[in-house]
Amino acid sequence: MSDNTNKTANTAGWRGALSGPLEAVRTHWDRAPGWERWAVYVLLIIGALFLPYEGLAPVMSPESAWSTILFYPIGIYVLLALGLNVVIGYAGMLDLGYVAFWAIGAYTMATMAVKHGIGFWPLLPCGIVLAAVSGVILGAPTLRLRGDYLAIVTLGFGEIVRKVAENTNWLGGTRGINNIPHPPSHEGVWFAGVDLFTYKIRDARPYYYLLVAVIVLVVIFSKRLEASRIGRSWTAIREDEDAAEIMGVPTFKFKLLSFATGAAIGGAAGVVFAAKTSYVAPANFPFLLSATILAAVVLGGAGNIPGVIVGAFLVAWLPERFRGLADYRDLAFGAILVAMMIFRPEGLIPSRQRKAEMAEGGGGMGHMGAEIDTSGSEAEVGSR
Amino acid sequence: MLLELKDVHVHYGKIEALKGVSLQVDEGEIVSLIGGNGAGKTTTLKTISGLRSCSSGSVFFEGADIGSMPGHRRVLAGIGQAPEGRGIFPGMSVHENLLMGAYARKDDHSKELAEAYELFPRLAERRSQAAGTMSGGEQQMLAIGRALLSKPKVLLLDEPSMGLAPMLVQQIFSIIEEINRRGTTILLVEQNAQQALRLAHRAYVLETGRIVRSAPASELLDDPQVRAAYLGGDVGGGDTGDTAGAEGEAGKVALGKTAPETGKADGEDAPDAE
Ligand SMILES: Nc1ncnc2c1ncn2[C@@H]1O[C@H](COP(=O)(O)OP(=O)(O)O)[C@@H](O)[C@H]1O
Numbered sequence: 240m241s242d243n244t245n246k247t248a249n250t251a252g253w254r255g256a257l258s259g260p261l262e263a264v265r266t267h268w269d270r271a272p273g274w275e276r277w278a279v280y281v282l283l284i285i286g287a288l289f290l291p292y293e294g295l296a297p298v299m300s301p302e303s304a305w306s307t308i309l310f311y312p313i314g315i316y317v318l319l320a321l322g323l324n325v326v327i328g329y330a331g332m333l334d335l336g337y338v339a340f341w342a343i344g345a346y347t348m349a350t351m352a353v354k355h356g357i358g359f360w361p362l363l364p365c366g367i368v369l370a371a372v373s374g375v376i377l378g379a380p381t382l383r384l385r386g387d388y389l390a391i392v393t394l395g396f397g398e399i400v401r402k403v404a405e406n407t408n409w410l411g412g413t414r415g416i417n418n419i420p421h422p423p424s425h426e427g428v429w430f431a432g433v434d435l436f437t438y439k440i441r442d443a444r445p446y447y448y449l450l451v452a453v454i455v456l457v458v459i460f461s462k463r464l465e466a467s468r469i470g471r472s473w474t475a476i477r478e479d480e481d482a483a484e485i486m487g488v489p490t491f492k493f494k495l496l497s498f499a500t501g502a503a504i505g506g507a508a509g510v511v512f513a514a515k516t517s518y519v520a521p522a523n524f525p526f527l528l529s530a531t532i533l534a535a536v537v538l539g540g541a542g543n544i545p546g547v548i549v550g551a552f553l554v555a556w557l558p559e560r561f562r563g564l565a566d567y568r569d570l571a572f573g574a575i576l577v578a579m580m581i582f583r584p585e586g587l588i589p590s591r592q593r594k595a596e597m598a599e600g601g602g603g604m605g606h607m608g609a610e611i612d613t614s615g616s617e618a619e620v621g622s623r
Numbered sequence: 624m625l626l627e628l629k630d631v632h633v634h635y636g637k638i639e640a641l642k643g644v645s646l647q648v649d650e651g652e653i654v655s656l657i658g659g660n661g662a663g664k665t666t667t668l669k670t671i672s673g674l675r676s677c678s679s680g681s682v683f684f685e686g687a688d689i690g691s692m693p694g695h696r697r698v699l700a701g702i703g704q705a706p707e708g709r710g711i712f713p714g715m716s717v718h719e720n721l722l723m724g725a726y727a728r729k730d731d732h733s734k735e736l737a738e739a740y741e742l743f744p745r746l747a748e749r750r751s752q753a754a755g756t757m758s759g760g761e762q763q764m765l766a767i768g769r770a771l772l773s774k775p776k777v778l779l780l781d782e783p784s785m786g787l788a789p790m791l792v793q794q795i796f797s798i799i800e801e802i803n804r805r806g807t808t809i810l811l812v813e814q815n816a817q818q819a820l821r822l823a824h825r826a827y828v829l830e831t832g833r834i835v836r837s838a839p840a841s842e843l844l845d846d847p848q849v850r851a852a853y854l855g856g857d858v859g860g861g862d863t864g865d866t867a868g869a870e871g872e873a874g875k876v877a878l879g880k881t882a883p884e885t886g887k888a889d890g891e892d893a894p895d896a897e
């Protein structure tokens with residue numbers, strides 16, 4: 240008994256040490272005036288633009304090409320995490336098959352460009368729409384489920400999409416699709432030693448800048464959503480779905496919207512990814528990746544965009560940085576994740592609101608295992 | 624008649640939670656629905672507010688069959704609810720919670736907002752506090768205040784006394800009475816039968832999904848069988864949330880067919896957060 244209390248006190252102490260400075264930053268940020276925020280955003284974008292600087296490479300990535308890593312995994316993970324954040328962070332739904340939407344975007348680019356010669360720019364909106372539509376098709380029958388039920392169904396969906404790709408000749412089977420064309424180039428626009436719009440195989444940096452542009456747009460879009468009536472509806476659903484419904488929130492409609500929005504962002508990431516790597520195969524889209532992106536969102540602080548970006552950056556970058564440790568790399572990475580969840584379960588940089596939800600005990604991840612209204616169907620397992 | 628349930632059956636999978644419930648609520652009344660743990664009280668309210676659909680039977684509101692109307696539309700029709708376990712939005716501030724109550728409304732809600740703060744001055748003090756960090760009593764006040772912001776014609780209250788200290792229960796119940804005096808019809812679900820029957824005009828006794836008694840509240844208060852089952856035989860004592868479980872037990876002993884517990888224990892009047 241006393242041993243137990245001791246342990247608790249210890250944990251609290253550790254937590255305090257870790258959260259002290261972060262907390263100060265948070266509080267300051269919450270009170271910061273508009274101009275300061277804008278200044279920070281502009282500085283961050285400028286920082287992102289100079290990130291591929293060669294001088295950073297030995298520090299950031301001694302083992303592999305820094306600018307390549309910046310595109311994938313780092314940039315792609317950040318974009319995927321921002322998309323998944325709309326589903327998990329905003330609406331509080333656990334989606335374990337998110338990678339499927341990324342795959343749908345990538346395969347849209349691959350098939351349409353290779354087989355029908357359509358270019359990158361028309362395919363970008365196509366991939367986005369197709370992913371969003373698959374989100375709706377998956378969501379319409381399943382979003383009446385909640386918590387862990389939804390997680391299981393989405394997990395299945397992720398696997399189905401991968402299996403379909405593996406077993407469809409038209410999609411290249413397990414070998415995937417080769418020779419996907421790059422986006423059209425416009426040579427001669429130089430920035431910091433990079434031919435900005437020249438999309439060739441050699442230089443990853445133009446693709447990285449393309450990705451940064453997409454990420455900035457997605458961040459602005461997410462921020463606008465967050466502050467809107469839609470964002471408020473998602474918050475209500477995340478915090479208590481039944482209560483939201485009886486306040487008049489059309490919960491099903493808004494859950495579907497969140498699912499489709501997240502899927503659309505995943506689709507955009509897929510199109511950009513395929514156009515860069517010029518090769519996609521089912522092996523690019525394992526379940527593990529869905530889990531990793533989920534880890535990024537939760538680790539960084541679901542619902543809070545700076546947190547999510549930092550989380551995704553760390554989850555993508557740390558394993559690359561410590562490639563030298565070979566076999567111990569995954570072990571160390573796993574240990575860090577576990578430690579984080581013990582000492583800071585709300586994430587590195589959580590949103591204020593999330594913190595309050597965690598404190599209340601809801602866990603802030605929707606209501607896991609809450610009841611489902613099957614309206615007379617047999618599928619129900621009571622868990623209340 | 625404002626609200627009427629006609630032979631309503633509700634299933635959870637194969638479990639039949641409501642086995643033909645019929646009840647009526649007239650405009651201006653306080654009607655109480657009492658019964659032990661697992662009797663189907665919450666299910667009845669969820670069926671009225673549209674969170675569950677009936678497998679058979681019908682729900683009429685202001686004369687219209689609302690059985691197929693989705694839950695989020697019923698708020699606009701005039702059904703407000705403070706759900707079981709309070710159902711406040713923990714991460715939102717008190718004020719934001721209240722505004723969520725007016726989510727579906729397009730007209731001006733400033734009058735109802737002022738009224739909620741007037742009825743619950745405590746909420747005004749805590750205006751910008753995160754709702755999840757408030758005590759159980761304060762959360763209950765918030766749940767009721769929030770429901771008032773939708774300007775309901777009928778207010779459904781699911782065990783507002785659950786887990787609250789006796790003093791607070793008194794306070795909440797007198798506010799419920801005041802809300803009714805100002806013109807809102809109330810359907811009050813309670814395990815705390817003592818308090819509920821004193822407040823209500825009429826009452827129904829629900830037992831394992833069936834209405835077993837329906838009478839003026841004062842009559843039930845004096846009924847020896849009801850007293851034995853739901854009032855612990857002790858009419859004079861001030862019941863509290865703490866003894867609610869014991870009352871449920873008594874119900875089982877006396878009438879012998881109370882369903883198993885739902886397993887939802889929420890018994891403290893303090894925030895879980897430290
Ligand atoms: N989500 C659920 N799944 C399965 N059974 C449920 C669920 N909710 C309630 N029940 C069952 O329905 C019956 C009525 O429950 P409820 O309406 O919560 O009773 P009360 O509010 O009177 O305590 C109980 O037998 C309970 O076990």
Ligand SMILES: [Mg+2]
Nearest residue numbers: 664665666707
């Ligand atoms: Mg109940």
